[in-house]
Amino acid sequence: MLSLCILAATLAVVPLIYIFFYTTGAGLTSLNFDFFTALPKPFGEEGGGMVNAIVGTIILIGLGGLFGIPIGILTGIYVSEYSGSLMSNVVKFITDVLSGIPSIVIGIFAYGLIVLPMQRFSALAGGFALGILMIPTVTRITEEMLKLVPHTLREASLALGISRWKTTLRITLRTASSGIITGILLAIARAAGETAPLLFTSFGNSFWSTSLDQPMASIPVQIFNYAISPYDEWHRKAWAGAFVLISIVFIVNLIVRVVTRNKYSGSV
Amino acid sequence: MQEVLINTDIVAEENIPDKSKKGFVALSTEGLTVTFDSRPAISDVNISFLKNKVTSIIGPSGCGKSTLLRSFNYMHDLIPKSEVTGKITVLGKNINEYDSVGLRKKVGMVFQKPNPFPTLSVFENVIAGLKYTGNNKKSELEEICENVLKLSGLWDEVKDRLKVSALALSGGQQQRLCIARTLAVSPDIILMDEPTSALDPISTSKIEESIFHLKQNYTLIIVTHNMQQAARISDYTAYMYLGKLIELASTRKIFTSPSEKLTEEYITGKFG
Ligand SMILES: Nc1ncnc2c1ncn2[C@@H]1O[C@H](COP(=O)(O)OP(=O)(O)O)[C@@H](O)[C@H]1O
Ligand SMILES: [Mg+2]
Numbered sequence: 001m002l003s004l005c006i007l008a009a010t011l012a013v014v015p016l017i018y019i020f021f022y023t024t025g026a027g028l029t030s031l032n033f034d035f036f037t038a039l040p041k042p043f044g045e046e047g048g049g050m051v052n053a054i055v056g057t058i059i060l061i062g063l064g065g066l067f068g069i070p071i072g073i074l075t076g077i078y079v080s081e082y083s084g085s086l087m088s089n090v091v092k093f094i095t096d097v098l099s100g101i102p103s104i105v106i107g108i109f110a111y112g113l114i115v116l117p118m119q120r121f122s123a124l125a126g127g128f129a130l131g132i133l134m135i136p137t138v139t140r141i142t143e144e145m146l147k148l149v150p151h152t153l154r155e156a157s158l159a160l161g162i163s164r165w166k167t168t169l170r171i172t173l174r175t176a177s178s179g180i181i182t183g184i185l186l187a188i189a190r191a192a193g194e195t196a197p198l199l200f201t202s203f204g205n206s207f208w209s210t211s212l213d214q215p216m217a218s219i220p221v222q223i224f225n226y227a228i229s230p231y232d233e234w235h236r237k238a239w240a241g242a243f244v245l246i247s248i249v250f251i252v253n254l255i256v257r258v259v260t261r262n263k264y265s266g267s268v
Numbered sequence: 269m270q271e272v273l274i275n276t277d278i279v280a281e282e283n284i285p286d287k288s289k290k291g292f293v294a295l296s297t298e299g300l301t302v303t304f305d306s307r308p309a310i311s312d313v314n315i316s317f318l319k320n321k322v323t324s325i326i327g328p329s330g331c332g333k334s335t336l337l338r339s340f341n342y343m344h345d346l347i348p349k350s351e352v353t354g355k356i357t358v359l360g361k362n363i364n365e366y367d368s369v370g371l372r373k374k375v376g377m378v379f380q381k382p383n384p385f386p387t388l389s390v391f392e393n394v395i396a397g398l399k400y401t402g403n404n405k406k407s408e409l410e411e412i413c414e415n416v417l418k419l420s421g422l423w424d425e426v427k428d429r430l431k432v433s434a435l436a437l438s439g440g441q442q443q444r445l446c447i448a449r450t451l452a453v454s455p456d457i458i459l460m461d462e463p464t465s466a467l468d469p470i471s472t473s474k475i476e477e478s479i480f481h482l483k484q485n486y487t488l489i490i491v492t493h494n495m496q497q498a499a500r501i502s503d504y505t506a507y508m509y510l511g512k513l514i515e516l517a518s519t520r521k522i523f524t525s526p527s528e529k530l531t532e533e534y535i536t537g538k539f540g
Contacts, residue, residue, distance in 0.1 A: 084348055152383040156446070159341060160397030160453055161373035170400050174387045 020246065027243030030236040035244075040206050040222070043231055050241055052208050053222040056123070059210065060202055060218055061192055063127025068134035069184055075135065076142025076180075081168050092143075099136030106132050107197030115201060123216035126202025130191045137190070141183025145176035178260045185259075189252040193245050195220035219245055293357075294319040294457050294487035295340060295375075300354035302335050302344060309335040310511045312354070317457070317504075322479060322488040324498035324519065327508035328534070333491040336508070337459050340489070341375040342368045359456055369401070376455035380462040382442035384434035384449075391430040393445055397453040412452055420448040421478045440471020447478065451486075458482065460490040464497065476501050495535065499523050507531045 034049045041048030079092045110129035115121055149172050157167040173180070198204075203215040204225060210216075219241050226238035296316035302309050310332035317323050325333045335344075340358070344350040345368060356363040359374060366374070384393050392399075394416060395409045403409065413430070417423040422444040426437070434445055443463060450458060460479075464472040479488060479501050492498050498505050499519060506516040507530070515528045526532045 150383070152379060152381060153385060155343065155346070155377075156379060156383045156385070156449075157396070157400075158346070158368070159343070159372055159377040159379075160400075160449065161369045162397060162400045163369055166400045171385055171396075175385070177387070 023239060023242045023246055026236070026239035027241070030240040031243060035237075035240055039208055040217075040237075042206075043229075043234065048237075050217075050219065050222055050237070050244070052205060053217040053219045053241070054244070055210070056202070056205070056217040057192055057219045059123060059212075060126045060130055060198070060216060061188055063123065063212070064130030064132075064134055064191055065184075065188060066127075066131070068131030069138055069187075071131075072135045072138025072184075072187075073142050073180065075139040076146065077168060077173065079139065080143040080146035081164075081172065095136045095139045098132075099140065102196070103129075103133055103194050104196035104199075107199060107201055110197065110201045118213070120213075121201060121203035121215040123202050123212045123214065126198045126216060126218065127212075129197035129201045130194065133191050133194060133197060134187045137187040138184055141187070142176075142180050145179035145183065146172055148179065149175045181259050182256045185252050185256050189249045192248055193220055195224050199224070292318050294359060295489070296357045297339075298355040298357075300336070300339060300352070300356060302332075302339055302353075303351045304347065305349045306351075308511055310339075310508075313513045315506060315513050315516055317487060317489050319487050320483055320485070321503040322483050322490060322501055323504040323506060323516075324502035325489065325491045325506045325508060326493070326495060326498050326534075327514075329493065331508045332511040333508055334461050335511075337377075337461050337489065337491055340457070340459055341372050341377050343377070373397075373401075373453050374455055375457045375459060376450035376453060378443070378446050378450055378458065378460040378463050381466050382439055382446055384437070384442050384445050386433070386435050388434060389431050390426050390434050390437065390445060393434045394448050394452050396449060401453075413448075416448040416451040417445075419451055419478065419482065420444040421474050422448060438471070440467050440474065443467060443471065444475060444478070447475070451482075455486070457487045457489065460488065462491055462493055465493055472497075495523075507534060509534070 034047050036049060036054065037051050038047065038049035039052055040050065075091060075095060079088050079095070082088050083092075107129050110125045110132070114125040114128055118125070153175060154167055154172055157171040158164065162170070198218050198221050202218060202221070204221045205215045205217040223238045223241040223245070226234040226241065229235070293316045297313055300313040300315075301311045313336060315336075325336065327333055338344055339352050339356065340363075342363075344352055358366065358371065363371065385396060388396060391410075391413055394413045395403075398409060398412065414423060414427075417426065422441060425441060426445075429436070434442060437445060443466075447458075447463075464475050467475070476497065479490070482488060483503075490498075490502065502519045504516060505519045505522040507514045507522065507526070507528070509530055515522065515526055515531045517527070521527075522531060523535060526535060
């Protein structure tokens with residue numbers, strides 16, 4: 001049994017390590033200062049970078065997080081702290097279903113809801129799609145972390161005459177906060193790498209643009225565009241983009257480690 | 269001693285002849301029944317607790333001691349399938365006249381396992397009940413913090429460590445912190461559910477000592493599984509068995525000449 005486990009673990013880890021080193025090898029050579037500061041160049045011209053896509057990804061994630069994270073946290077609180085009612089069971093069921101919906105479907109949803117009425121691709125639509133994508137992850141992690149908080153803490157707080165809502169906010173949520181922050185960062189890291197929901201929402205942009213009602217470049221879409229091109233030069237850029245994405249995920253995970261080691265996190 | 273015995277009879281017989289003596293009673297119940305999922309955990313309990321006295325509730329595990337205690341501060345509200353019927357009078361008013369926040373400010377509770385708030389410092393733990401209900405005057409909070417930590421006998425041990433996490437304290441210190449936290453909201457009645465059962469003997473004796481001082485200003489109702497403890501700390505002792513109140517009398521009477529046979533059997537260790 002143990003050897004089976006070890007075998008499975010190896011099978012799981014080896015591809016990850018392989019991807020990491022392969023991407024690093026292939027991407028690092030075309031990574032330079034320009035990559036982070038310059039705009040993409042048309043084919044045929046040397047150099048150029050992805051600064052618009054890097055900034056674009058940050059803006060899109062910001063937009064998504066701005067509404068996806070609070071909605072996710074509040075929904076998680078509702079499902080965990082007010083469980084038992086029919087309504088909360090329905091909400092829990094819906095978020096579970098939502099988490100299983102392929103991200104491309106969420107992209108189509110945002111396309112129908114925002115792109116079609118606005119009659120153009122926009123950062124807004126992309127951010128919306130990423131936000132929807134984050135909601136079930138954030139909801140679930142919030143719910144699970146809140147449920148880990150011992151019931152006796154809630155009782156202790158209520159017994160002091162602290163209201164139910166304040167108890168949730170000041171005691172329960174705070175006790176679970178390091179776990180919830182971890183989950184949120186991981187949800188962000190995941191959303192940062194999503195391509196499908198952005199293809200027909202924020203689309204892509206070869207130029208510098210920070211307008212929310214205009215198409216916006218993002219790292220994954222840029223990688224996608226470079227990767228399906230016939231040019232070696234652009235393939236190398238795609239690898240470099242992939243390397244940057246992986247590094248972002250890696251750094252986020254490192255941050256998670258540091259955050260979860262904060263001063264009073266002993267309990268959960 | 270004579271006066272105590274008179275009070276005992278008042279409490280035990282449940283017939284307060286002189287209405288003016290009602291002031292002695294901090295909390296009382298009439299026909300109190302609590303059911304979980306329609307199964308009664310305690311039934312038809314009539315009991316009174318006198319002001320500024322310590323009353324212990326003893327009885328075998330599962331007899332309903334915690335259930336009784338938790339009906340005094342609406343703790344059963346948190347349990348979906350529970351039902352509380354009968355009359356409870358708290359500080360002269362029907363319990364229905366209090367909302368849960370108001371009631372819990374009058375009736376504090378200390379739990380079996382120390383449960384300080386893990387993300388808060390010692391100081392923040394003590395003042396949590398005040399701060400999160402709207403009192404933000406720093407100097408006032410600091411003064412209250414010092415006072416209640418002194419009352420719970422913890423001040424000397426933590427006065428230089430008020431900023432550290434409450435989890436850095438030992439189990440016994442944590443429980444005294446929880447007592448201080450309860451005192452900070454200045455309740456009139458303090459419920460304690462086996463407050464020392466998770467603690468070592470030294471911590472236990474420290475808590476018993478502070479209980480002794482606390483009764484000057486508070487009414488204490490203490491559930492304990494430990495008969496020696498009941499004998500040491502309480503003025504009155506109630507014996508419960510199978511969800512019923514069997515006997516309530518002065519502690520001396522319960523332990524020397526109980527009226528009920530069931531009490532005697534329990535006290536003498538025939539079962540339980
Ligand atoms: N939350 C609950 N749900 C269902 N039954 C309960 C609950 N709390 C207590 N009971 C039942 O009520 C009875 C009395 O329990 P309890 O008051 O905890 O006893 P004690 O504190 O004297 O050990 C037990 O039979 C117990 O199973
Ligand atoms: Mg109990």
